[in-house]
Amino acid sequence: MNTPDDDWLRLDQQICFSLHAASRAFNGVYRGILRDLGLTYPQYLVMLVLWEHDELPVKKLGEHLRLDSGTLSPLLKRLEAAGLVRRERSARDERSVEVRLTGEGVALRRRALQVPRRIAASTxxxxxxxxxxxxxxxxxxxxxxxxxxxxxxxxxxxxxxx
Structure with missing residues (x-):
């Protein structure tokens, strides 16, 4: 026999699962849209922050994205290999690494302008x-x-x- 509390243990009653399912659906839509830019969704998020700030220490970039350096470093390495960003030791603090856009990274912003509109339309x-x-x-x-x-x-x- 089910009690009213049992309904709260159903998968379809979990807000976390609804958010998880929506996130996966978003990722599917983003995957198709971002393919034309040569970016993955996490790389796109990095680029969004850099388009807004142009140059940031890796630590600050991670704070904006809620990512630790172990997750962020491989993303930055791939973006650097693609010629979109450059990582350099800070002249002010040798312990800090600064991330900045390259000319190609700046130019990609123009092509990315259609992404938010396409995502909004998809919702x-x-x-x-x-x-x-x-x-x-x-x-x-x-x-x-x-x-x-x-x-x-x-x-x-x-x-x-x-």
């Missing part, structure tokens, strides 16, 4: 719906970041054990 949402959804997802991310931080070991009240 079937109008501009206001997209703006609202993005704002709600940003709120969700903030709330989940706070919850994850609160759940970190050593943060529980004295005497409590997980």
């Amino acid at each position: 079937g949402f109008d501009t206001d719906e997209i703006r609202t959804l993005r704002a709600r997802l940003d709120e969700l991310t903030t709330a989940l970041d706070a919850a994850a931080f609160a759940e970190q070991p050593g943060d529980s009240p004295a005497g409590e054990r997980s």
